[in-house]
Structures are given as C-alpha cells and as structure tokens.
Amino acid sequence: MPRPFSSQLHDHLIPWTKLNWPVDWPALFGRQAQLEVEIGFGNGGFLADRASRYPNRDFIGIERSLASTHRIFKRIERDGLTNIRVLLGDAAFALNHLFAPESVTQVFVNFSDPWPKERHHSRRLIQPSFLDLVGRRLCEDGQVTIATDHEGYALWIEDAFEHQRMLASVHETVAIDQIEGRSPTKYEQRALDAGVPIRYYEWKRCAPVHESARDERIEEVPNVILDGTFDVDTLLDAFDGSTWQGEHEGVSVVVKLGCAFQDRDRGHVLIETMVREGAFAQHLAIALIYRPPSQLLVKPSPIGHPRPTWGVKQAVQFVTQTLCVACPGLRVASSTLGESVDAEPFRAS
Numbered sequence: 129m130p131r132p133f134s135s136q137l138h139d140h141l142i143p144w145t146k147l148n149w150p151v152d153w154p155a156l157f158g159r160q161a162q163l164e165v166e167i168g169f170g171n172g173g174f175l176a177d178r179a180s181r182y183p184n185r186d187f188i189g190i191e192r193s194l195a196s197t198h199r200i201f202k203r204i205e206r207d208g209l210t211n212i213r214v215l216l217g218d219a220a221f222a223l224n225h226l227f228a229p230e231s232v233t234q235v236f237v238n239f240s241d242p243w244p245k246e247r248h249h250s251r252r253l254i255q256p257s258f259l260d261l262v263g264r265r266l267c268e269d270g271q272v273t274i275a276t277d278h279e280g281y282a283l284w285i286e287d288a289f290e291h292q293r294m295l296a297s298v299h300e301t302v303a304i305d306q307i308e309g310r311s312p313t314k315y316e317q318r319a320l321d322a323g324v325p326i327r328y329y330e331w332k333r334c335a336p337v338h339e340s341a342r343d344e345r346i347e348e349v350p351n352v353i354l355d356g357t358f359d360v361d362t363l364l365d366a367f368d369g370s371t372w373q374g375e376h377e378g379v380s381v382v383v384k385l386g387c388a389f390q391d392r393d394r395g396h397v398l399i400e401t402m403v404r405e406g407a408f409a410q411h412l413a414i415a416l417i418y419r420p421p422s423q424l425l426v427k428p429s430p431i432g433h434p435r436p437t438w439g440v441k442q443a444v445q446f447v448t449q450t451l452c453v454a455c456p457g458l459r460v461a462s463s464t465l466g467e468s469v470d471a472e473p474f475r476a477s
C-alpha cells in the first residue's frame with residue numbers, strides 16, 4: 129500500500145523556502161557526507177541508482193517538474209532510500225542560493241533540454257555563467273558531468289566551456305563518447321537504442337573560489353515603523369498596479385503591488401504583492417499594522433511564509449516610499465532595512 133503523497137512530500141521534498149540559506153545539508157541528512165547533485169533528473173532512475181550504489185553519500189535532485197518528483201518518490205519509497213532529497217525549483221537559482229561555495233563533490237546535468245530553435249538558445253541551461261557557478265559550488269577536486277545527444281547543443285556546450293574560468297577537462301579531450309559502468313538515464317537509453325552518438329563532458333574544478341559565504345536567515349523579517357498623520361482612503365488607493373523594477377547582484381528584480389484590503393475592525397491593511405527575483409517568484413502580502421494613535425508598522429504578513437529575500441525587503445521599502453508620497457504627513461520612525469535596499473523611490477510606474 130503506497131503511502132499518501134503528502135507524507136512522501138514531507139519526507140523527501142526539501143522545504144527550502146522555509147530554511148536558512150545556504151541550507152545546512154549535514155543537519156538535513158543527519159550526517160556529514162559527500163554531497164552529489166543531479167540537475168533535471170526526469171524520471172529519477174539515474175539518481176536513485178546512484179544513491180543505492182553509494183549509500184555513504186548524500187544526493188540532491190533538482191527538478192522544476194512536479195510530475196518528476198512523483199516518479200522519483202516511487203523509487204525512493206520502493207528502494208527505501210534515505211540518502212536522497214528532492215529540491216523543486218530552478219537549478220541556477222537553487223545552486224546559487226542554497227549551496228555554499230565549495231560544498232558539492234559531483235554535479236550531473238544529463239540531457240538538459242537542447243532548445244533547438246535559435247530564438248530559444250538563451251533558454252539553454254548550459255551557459256558560461258552557469259558553468260562558473262557550478263565551478264564555485266564544487267569542492268576541490270569536485271567534478272561536473274554533462275551529457276547530451278544533440279549535436280548543436282554539444283557545440284554550444286563546448287563554446288560555453290571555452291568561455292568559463294573555473295573548470296578543466298578531466299580528459300585530454302573536451303568530451304568523451306562513453307563512460308564505463310554508467311547506468312543510463314531515460315533519454316540516454318533512448319539515444320543508445322536509436323544509435324544516436326552521445327557526448328559526455330567530465331570537467332573538474334581547476335581554480336580557487338573567491339566568493340564569500342552568504343548567510344540568509346529566515347527569521348530576519350524586514351519591517352519599518354511610520355509615524356504621523358494619514359488618510360485611510362488615500363492610503364488604500366495608493367498601491368494598485370505600482371511596479372518597481374531593478375537589479376540586485378546581476379539578477380533582475382520586479383516588485384508589483386496589487387489591491388489593498390482593510391480589516392474592518394482593527395484597521396490593518398494587506399497589500400497584494402508579487403516579488404520576482406530571476407526565476408524565483410513569491411506571492412505575498414505586505415501588512416500595514418495600525419498602532420494607535422499614529423503609527424503604522426510595515427512588514428510582510430506571515431501568510432504563506434514569504435522568504436525574506438532582498439526582493440521582499442525591497443517590496444517593504446517600495447510600499448514605505450509609496451505611502452510616504454501618498455500621505456506626506458507620514459515619516460519613517462525606525463527601519464530594519466538600513467542601506468541594504470535600493471533607496472531610489474521613483475523607478476516606479
């Protein structure tokens with residue numbers, strides 16, 4: 129009798145939006161072990177085989193398809209694997225935020241989507257910047273293995289390797305055409321059956337990592353206290369459709385404010401908010417909590433457990449600025465935002 133999907137999710141899926149970043153992997157697995165990552169694991173067969181072959185290592189599968197997580201859960205449950213966890217999200221975002229520099233021993237990228245049309249090439253996962261990021265997450269002697277059966281993508285990957293600085297081929301050649309003893313993925317088996325040549329890239333870290341470790345803690349909820357006079361109707365009308373766009377550490381950030389809703393009894397207000405940072409989008413509410421006689425506390429509502437990212441801090445800043453412009457009688461009495469966010473108020477539309 130299979131266990132309900134909800135309890136499988138609880139055991140095998142990483143609740144990464146509710147954890148400190150980077151994730152403390154030894155605490156999550158309950159032991160110190162080498163960490164391997166597979167990006168885009170599809171049906172999960174390759175990852176599950178590897179996890180059962182190497183019980184002393186821990187494995188993270190990063191996927192953006194929920195259907196794929198269903199499939200791998202079946203294998204995890206069937207084989208009783210305790211050394212795999214699944215991370216549902218975008219690979220580049222996850223590697224960047226959830227893994228500390230030099231923390232991974234092996235990364236696999238098996239048959240990632242080749243996006244054959246020229247106008248879609250920018251969607252290809254393998255780019256020089258992505259390879260540099262992978263290199264910075266690999267520990268000394270750590271290795272990345274990339275496989276493809278798409279000729280055009282192979283050329284693209286080789287060009288990307290030429291333009292990155294962190295990795296060097298393990299072999300004398302850029303690629304090899306087979307790896308002994310490897311258990312094939314679904315797409316790999318399909319290519320083998322059809323006689324389509326496969327290119328395997330095995331590259332290891334070859335340069336020092338100059339990246340300071342980040343530490344983003346979930347309990348750091350940003351807030352601002354405003355003090356002064358305001359008119360509630362003006363305040364409720366101030367937000368609808370306002371957008372802020374900018375960039376943080378090379379990632380594009382968008383904050384969009386929607387409708388404002390007011391609690392009839394206490395006067396508190398919730399503002400519908402969307403924050404997008406690269407591929408990571410959060411839908412949340414910014415709360416304006418009325419503290420009589422003259423204060424408003426601005427902070428993300430705990431509804432939906434928003435992650436206090438830079439973008440969410442920026443959203444609190446944007447709401448504060450929008451409020452101060454709409455209600456000139458308000459001024460900032462205190463703020464936890466400090467210099468961390470973008471103070472320029474009028475890149476808004």
Ligand SMILES: C[S@@+](CC[C@H](N)C(=O)[O-])C[C@H]1O[C@@H](n2cnc3c(N)ncnc32)[C@H](O)[C@@H]1O
Binds near residue numbers: 167191192217
């Ligand atoms: C072509 S399939 C290959 C599946 C499997 N690796 C195999 O070889 O059979 C590519 C997989 O990568 C996943 N994927 C594509 N882009 C991704 C990204 N940016 N982050 C995480 N997963 C991604 C897709 O959902 C899909 O399951």
